[in-house]
Amino acid sequence: MLMENPLFHELKKHLSEIKSIEAVMMLLVWDQQVYLPNGGAVARSRQLAVQAQLAHEKLTAPIIGKLLDDLQSYQINLPYDSDEAGLLRVTRRLYEKAVKVPPAFKARLSAHLSKSYQVWTLARPANDFAAVQPYLEKTLSLSREYAHFFPDYALIADPLIDFKDTGMTVAAIRPFFAELRRQLVPMIKDIREQPLPDNSCLYRTFPTAAQLSFVREVIKNIGFDFERGRQDLSPHPFESLISIGDVRMTTRVQENDLSQTFLDTLHEMGHALYDQGLYPDFEGTPLADSASASVTESQARLWENVIGRSRYFWNYYYPKLQAIFQEQLNSTSLETFYRAINKVQPSLIRIDADEMSYDLHVILRFDFELQLLEGTLAVRDLPEAYRERFKADFGITPPDNRDGVLQDVHWFDGVIGGQFQSYTIGNILSVQFYEAALREHPEILDEIAHGEFSALHNWLKEHIYRHGRKYTTMELIQRVTGKSLTIEPYIRYLRTKYGELYNL
Numbered sequence: 001m002l003m004e005n006p007l008f009h010e011l012k013k014h015l016s017e018i019k020s021i022e023a024v025m026m027l028l029v030w031d032q033q034v035y036l037p038n039g040g041a042v043a044r045s046r047q048l049a050v051q052a053q054l055a056h057e058k059l060t061a062p063i064i065g066k067l068l069d070d071l072q073s074y075q076i077n078l079p080y081d082s083d084e085a086g087l088l089r090v091t092r093r094l095y096e097k098a099v100k101v102p103p104a105f106k107a108r109l110s111a112h113l114s115k116s117y118q119v120w121t122l123a124r125p126a127n128d129f130a131a132v133q134p135y136l137e138k139t140l141s142l143s144r145e146y147a148h149f150f151p152d153y154a155l156i157a158d159p160l161i162d163f164k165d166t167g168m169t170v171a172a173i174r175p176f177f178a179e180l181r182r183q184l185v186p187m188i189k190d191i192r193e194q195p196l197p198d199n200s201c202l203y204r205t206f207p208t209a210a211q212l213s214f215v216r217e218v219i220k221n222i223g224f225d226f227e228r229g230r231q232d233l234s235p236h237p238f239e240s241l242i243s244i245g246d247v248r249m250t251t252r253v254q255e256n257d258l259s260q261t262f263l264d265t266l267h268e269m270g271h272a273l274y275d276q277g278l279y280p281d282f283e284g285t286p287l288a289d290s291a292s293a294s295v296t297e298s299q300a301r302l303w304e305n306v307i308g309r310s311r312y313f314w315n316y317y318y319p320k321l322q323a324i325f326q327e328q329l330n331s332t333s334l335e336t337f338y339r340a341i342n343k344v345q346p347s348l349i350r351i352d353a354d355e356m357s358y359d360l361h362v363i364l365r366f367d368f369e370l371q372l373l374e375g376t377l378a379v380r381d382l383p384e385a386y387r388e389r390f391k392a393d394f395g396i397t398p399p400d401n402r403d404g405v406l407q408d409v410h411w412f413d414g415v416i417g418g419q420f421q422s423y424t425i426g427n428i429l430s431v432q433f434y435e436a437a438l439r440e441h442p443e444i445l446d447e448i449a450h451g452e453f454s455a456l457h458n459w460l461k462e463h464i465y466r467h468g469r470k471y472t473t474m475e476l477i478q479r480v481t482g483k484s485l486t487i488e489p490y491i492r493y494l495r496t497k498y499g500e501l502y503n504l
Contacts, residue, residue, distance in 0.1 A: 005074050008084060015091060015283035018058045019196045023242050027311060029238045030248055032230050049110075056106070064265050068092050069094040072498040083281065086470035090286045093166065100149045109142050120412035129383050140372055143355045145414040146372070154455055156373045160417030164293035165425065167472040170370060174420050176428070176487050177363045183491055185393055188357055191502045192342045192395055199340035201332040206261075208253045215265040218317065222303070223457040224249075224269050225276055239271035246281050247275045258325075258478040259341055259373075266308040270300035273307045273457065277465025292473040295464070297426025298433060305355050306434050306493070307448065307456075308340050316451040342501055346369070346394040348403040356498055358392045362424040365408065369417050429477065431489045433464065436481040 004012075020457035032044050058064075062273060071088060078085040116135040123131040143160065150159035157171045164169065216231060224231075236249035241247055249268040253261045274296055282288040290296035307313055318337055323328045329337070347353045350361035350463060368385070385406040391397045398404030406412075410419040437459045438444055444456045463480045477485050498504060 004084075006439070007067055007070065007071050007294050007376070008074065008088075008498070010286060011064070011071065011091070012060065012087075014061075014067070015286060018055055018120060019284050020284070021051055021058065021396040023447070024479040025055070025241050026240045030242070033234045033236070033238065034250060039153045045114075053103075056098060056103065057081075059095060064095050065089070065099070068095060075222065078148070080094060083279075087138070087285055087287055090469050094286060097150075097163075097409060101146070102149075103275065105145065105149075109146065112138060112142060113415075117409070118235075120406070120409065121360045124406040126405070127159070127400045127404060129401040132406070132412060133379055138417050139411070140379060143417050144196035144373060146415055152504045154474055155370075156371055157417045158371075160415060161421060162418075164422050165473050166292060168292075168294070168421070168425075168475050172485075173366070174370075176485070177421075177424065180359060180424070180428075180487055181363050181393070184356065184360055185496075187494070187498070188344065188346060188502060189395060190504055191356075193500070194502055196345060197343050197501075198336070199343045201337060202236065202259045202340050203256055204258075204325075205255055205260045206325055206328060208255055211255075211258065211261045212251075212308055213252055214321060215262055217351055218262075218267060221451060222269065222273070222453045224272055228276055229272055231265075237268050239268045239275070241275040241289070244278050244280055244288060245270045246277065249472045263304050263308060267300045267304040270303035273303070273460070274299045274465050277461040277468045279469045282468050287468040287470055289469040291351075291464075291467065291469055291471055291476050293422035294429060294450075294473050295476060297422050298429035299460070299464070301426050302430040302434055303501065306430050309355060310448070311338055312340075312445055312448040314338055321484040339501060344498065344502070346396055348390075348396070348398055348407065351409055357394065358493060359427060364389055364393060365410075365420045366424075369419065373417050425473075425485070428485065428490045429486050431484045431493045432477070432481055433460075435489045 028044060028048055028051065036044055046443075053297050063347060068088065068091065075085055075088045078088075086141055112135070116132070119132050119135050123129065144156060147153075147156045147159050150162075153159050153162075153169070158169045161170065161173070219231070220226060228245045229247040229249065232248070232250045232501075233252065237249075239247070239249040247270045249265075251261060251265045251268060271290075274290055276289050290299075314334060314337065318334045322332075328413055341502075342355065344354045344356045346360075347356045350358070353361055364386075366375065368382065368389075372379065372382070383401050383405045390404070398407075437456055441455045441459060444459075447453065447455055464476065467476065471479065474485065477483070495504065
């Protein structure tokens, strides 16, 4: 960094305090998911609410706005790519968003979503959409109210999308998703008409300790630093950035599903590698974060799917896996295992979807969010619309609301709008970034086939991780690939890989 302006130094002190509060919140959330006894849940909710209020009050304090205004002349003279300019841009963006939302509204929204989630936990197993319908209608109303605090957008969903993907809009995303859907639906239909590979080798009994030993050796070899991170078990895998030197990930283990533990672990490791690769000088500032939800998702999907489901990867690791699980896998060939872990079989449940059909789940939900927000679809009509669209895209019909409109928690514990697009944009970016890495380092493929990942990992650290939140998604894509966001590499990847597997 350059020699700091005294006002800039003062701003960083305030931002460091906010970041410290947020780190405590992340630690409390991590503990809640990993170790907290049931009896501590009520107190933990209260503790988190206090921390969130403190962080919001500090971010929206008049001193932050005054310092940003006083530093405008300083910022004008900074190179755009400098860390100082990046920090001022990001801080102003966060500040201006925060001050537009009244604290009373945030409290109403938080209280409602907490109730909505609790109703959903009972309504889903009971297949009772009627129970949650009024809560979903209120969520929709609150989501619209939230968006209206930001009137300078073309469409009502734009500010909600912008929270997760700065600069992204419906106009930018919609054509990509429409084209992706147009290409995926017939490909999946063609695959469904063929005999599906036998993936029973993934569903034998694989002891927990042996699974964990294998995946921990893999992620350590790839580059996860256990001196600056840890891995634990939780019911739902997640990753937490406490600090650049304290990055935590969790996984879940099912002894009768080998692929779940492995793929979940690689996914969370992708997030963790990003956070461990942040530029150390960003510690204690808003720059010590991923560029966006889509970019961090791209890293999780890159390691989970592009690498973790690749033939190159398993050429090296399958013999090692067989050595650990000799009884279970000795009679299963590498080719059989490779086809099993890449089996395409549309699922009713988004989080259980295969690599190819996953995006149709996301696009379906993205389209429904737009229709709900724009008033072209009523909540009461959502279950039937969901069934019809699902049948059209996947060729199967949800048998009930439990595995239909109720199966995904996001509409019941968060706002409607901006909840889903990052998953598919992350998939698209995973391949666009990977192709850029291969152009610069074609030896990456051979290295992966020999269990070596340093060329790819170092390239990602240099081109993506170290920049943290300094650039928007679109800026980073242009810097890294020399192009704007495009689905062409992703479509090419899917057609090549699954064309070979299913003779498309």
